[in-house]
Amino acid sequence: MHRFANPARFLRIARPATPLTFWTGLAIVATGLAWGVFLAPGDYLQGESVRMLYVHVPTAWLSLSAYLGLGIAGFSVLVWKHPLAEVVLAALAPIGAAFAAVCLITGSIWGRPTWGTWWVWDGRLTSMLVLLFLYLGVIALMRAYDEPSQGARMGSVLALLGLVNLPIIKFSVEWWNTLHQPASITLSGSSIDSAMLWPLLTSAVGFALLMASAVLMRMRALIAERKVAARTARMAMAAA
Amino acid sequence: MTQTDYVIAAYVVAAVGIGSAVLWAYLTMRRAERAAQRLRER
Amino acid sequence: MTAAQTRMKPKTQRLIMIGAAVAALIVAALLAMPALRQGAAYFYAPADLAAAEITPGQAIRLGGLVEEGSVARLPDGITMTFRVTDRLESVPVRYAGLVPDLFREGQGVIADGRMQPDGVFLADTLLAKHDENYMPPEVAEAVERAEAEAKARSAPAG
Numbered sequence: 114m115h116r117f118a119n120p121a122r123f124l125r126i127a128r129p130a131t132p133l134t135f136w137t138g139l140a141i142v143a144t145g146l147a148w149g150v151f152l153a154p155g156d157y158l159q160g161e162s163v164r165m166l167y168v169h170v171p172t173a174w175l176s177l178s179a180y181l182g183l184g185i186a187g188f189s190v191l192v193w194k195h196p197l198a199e200v201v202l203a204a205l206a207p208i209g210a211a212f213a214a215v216c217l218i219t220g221s222i223w224g225r226p227t228w229g230t231w232w233v234w235d236g237r238l239t240s241m242l243v244l245l246f247l248y249l250g251v252i253a254l255m256r257a258y259d260e261p262s263q264g265a266r267m268g269s270v271l272a273l274l275g276l277v278n279l280p281i282i283k284f285s286v287e288w289w290n291t292l293h294q295p296a297s298i299t300l301s302g303s304s305i306d307s308a309m310l311w312p313l314l315t316s317a318v319g320f321a322l323l324m325a326s327a328v329l330m331r332m333r334a335l336i337a338e339r340k341v342a343a344r345t346a347r348m349a350m351a352a353a
Numbered sequence: 354m355t356q357t358d359y360v361i362a363a364y365v366v367a368a369v370g371i372g373s374a375v376l377w378a379y380l381t382m383r384r385a386e387r388a389a390q391r392l393r394e395r
Numbered sequence: 396m397t398a399a400q401t402r403m404k405p406k407t408q409r410l411i412m413i414g415a416a417v418a419a420l421i422v423a424a425l426l427a428m429p430a431l432r433q434g435a436a437y438f439y440a441p442a443d444l445a446a447a448e449i450t451p452g453q454a455i456r457l458g459g460l461v462e463e464g465s466v467a468r469l470p471d472g473i474t475m476t477f478r479v480t481d482r483l484e485s486v487p488v489r490y491a492g493l494v495p496d497l498f499r500e501g502q503g504v505i506a507d508g509r510m511q512p513d514g515v516f517l518a519d520t521l522l523a524k525h526d527e528n529y530m531p532p533e534v535a536e537a538v539e540r541a542e543a544e545a546k547a548r549s550a551p552a553g
Contacts, residue, residue, distance in 0.1 A: 131382075135375070146364070157535030158497055159525065161356040166529070168367040188417070192410045211374035218370070219363040226359050228522045229495030235437035273417050277424040288429040290436040290458055292505055297527040306530040323375060330378035337385035344392050 120197055120336055131329045138322025145316025153312050165223040166309065171317035172216035173241070175324050177279060179209035180244060183251065184276040187269030196339075199265040202272065203255055204331035208324060210248035217241060228292060236285035237293035240278060247275035261339075438505050441484035451512045457486060458505040458524060466500055479504060479516070490518040497523035 149167035156163035183205045189198035220238070221231045232238065251268045258264035286295040297304045305313065428435075438458030439447060449455055462478040462485055469476065474491040477500075488506055498504060503524030508517050530538070 150360075150364075154531030154533075156529055157532040158499075158502070159356075159529075160496075161360055163529060164360045165363040168363060172367070172371075184417075188413060191413050193406065208374055208378065211370055215367050215370035218366045222359050222363040222366065226354075226356050227495075227497055227525055229493075229497075229520075230522055233437065233522070236435050273413070274420065276417060277420050280421065280425055281428055284428070288435070289431070290438050290440065292437055292522060292524055294525045294527045297529060304528045306534055308531055309529050320371070323371060327375045327378040330375075330382040334378070334382040334385040337382070337389040340389045341385070341392055344389075 120200075123197060124333065124336065127329050127333055131326055131333065134322045134329065135326035138319050138324075138326055141319030142316055142323060143319070145312050145314075145319050148312035148315060149309070153309050154306075156309075159227055162223060162226050163309065165219055166305075167313055167316045169216060169219040169223055170313060171320040172212045172219065174317060175320055176209055176213035176216050176244060176248075177282065178321075179205050179212060179324065179328075180247070180272075180275065180279060183209060183248075183272045184279075187272035190265050190269040191273070194262075196262075199262060200332050200335045200339075201328075202251070202265055202268055203335055204328050206248055206251045206255070206268070206272075208327045208331060210245060210252065212320075212324060213241070213245040213248055217245060230292075233292050235291040235293060236289040237282065237291045240282045240285050243278055244275075244282060247271065247278060251275070440481040441479055441486045442481050444486065444510075445484065449510055451510045454507070454509055456505055456507050457488070457516050457518075458503070459486075461498070461500050461502055461504050463500045479506065486516050487514070488516045488518055490521055492520065495521060495523040497525065502526070 146167055150164055153164070153167075155161050183202060186198050186201040186205060189195055190202055217238075220241075224233075225231050251272050254271055255261075255264040255268035258267065283296075285291060286293055298310075303310050436443075438456035439449070440459050441457070444457070457479055459479040459481045462480045465476075465478040467476050468474070471491075474489060475494070476487065476489050478485045478487050480486075488508075490506065490508075498521060503526060505522040505524055506516060506518035507520040507522075511517050
């Protein structure tokens with residue numbers, strides 16, 4: 114485990130991977146969104162509003178996936194106490210929170226012309242808001258302790274507890290009557306016409322790469338900050 | 354507001370939200386890595 | 396060997412304990428959440444209403460499909476009536492106010508309001524419920540044509 118999660122080894126991969134994921138991600142997002150906005154058809158019921166799908170749905174998928182990553186990182190922090198897992202935890206939380214916030218706001222903007230309301234407290238919307246608060250809670254907990262690994266442990270506990278929210282978000286539309294529609298893409302196929310599905314999948318791939326590049330940047334920032342802190346502490350010791 | 358206005362609003366939110374997250378990540382990375390580099394050179 | 400074993404032990408122990416705790420938590424949630432059915436439901440379907448013993452005047456939400464051919468405007472030009480159905484039961488609704496763009500027959504709707512003693516649901520607000528289907532207008536038309544044709548074909552036989 115440690116052999117693969119070694120920071121030096123990670124940096125050797127992360128340095129070239131950061132610009133690569135960023136630029137390909139940006140190009141693919143631009144392609145997917147231009148496809149969705151200018152080429153894809155409007156919807157028979159929603160009309161032009163359907164174009165919000167291409168940002169709302171990828172950010173929803175990615176904020177859920179990132180939270181799963183946060184849970185795995187939290188698990189590794191608690192079980193193996195590995196420093197790189199702490200870095201992943203601290204790097205994923207704010208990026209995941211940004212994606213969850215964009216998902217909630219774009220969903221709200223879609224809801225106004227489609228449903229006739231900005232917000233309702235139904236199962237899907239409420240559990241998605243809880244996801245954003247879980248992200249913010251993990252960030253706050255990690256910062257609440259002077260000792261970073263103590264904060265990482267507390268953040269990990271919350272990240273793991275919050276994992277229950279993922280199936281709740283996923284199945285909320287099946288368990289309960291909700292205003293939000295049920296899933297369109299299931300194991301048995303897609304009820305989104307292929308003229309809209311392909312730009313959606315394209316922009317989802319692009320957003321995923323952009324998210325990966327942002328997480329890599331934050332991980333590199335945190336590793337460098339830790340190096341500076343360790344070196345400064347050593348120099349202070351030597352001077353004393 | 355027409356439907357197009359809502360669509361534009363949603364894309365602006367997405368661009369500002371995701372864009373500022375990536376920009377913040379980039380700027381903090383550059384600052385931290387430069388600080389680490391300076392310390393190593395000292 | 397023994398040193399390595401004793402060093403491995405707390406780690407393996409943590410792996411099992413934390414793994415079991417997370418699994419238990421998720422299983423508990425998966426079992427508990429669907430049981431909250433009505434408590435967490437955003438609206439009542441027409442068939443739920445009879446079972447739920449709603450008293451007239453109590454504020455509730457009613458959700459379902461707008462029954463085909465049921466939408467009518469009263470002579471005052473503002474008030475409309477329609478029926479909300481879940482294909483089991485259907486409830487008459489009266490509403491006066493702004494109608495969302497997506498409100499149409501055969502589509503989902505959620506109405507905030509109260510049952511009246513005469514069995515008519517008086518709605519204060521209407522929300523349109525979208526379904527999971529996304530398609531261009533041409534495809535929707537083709538689907539509708541195909542359905543009409545299938546119906547026409549099966550009618551003489553039955």
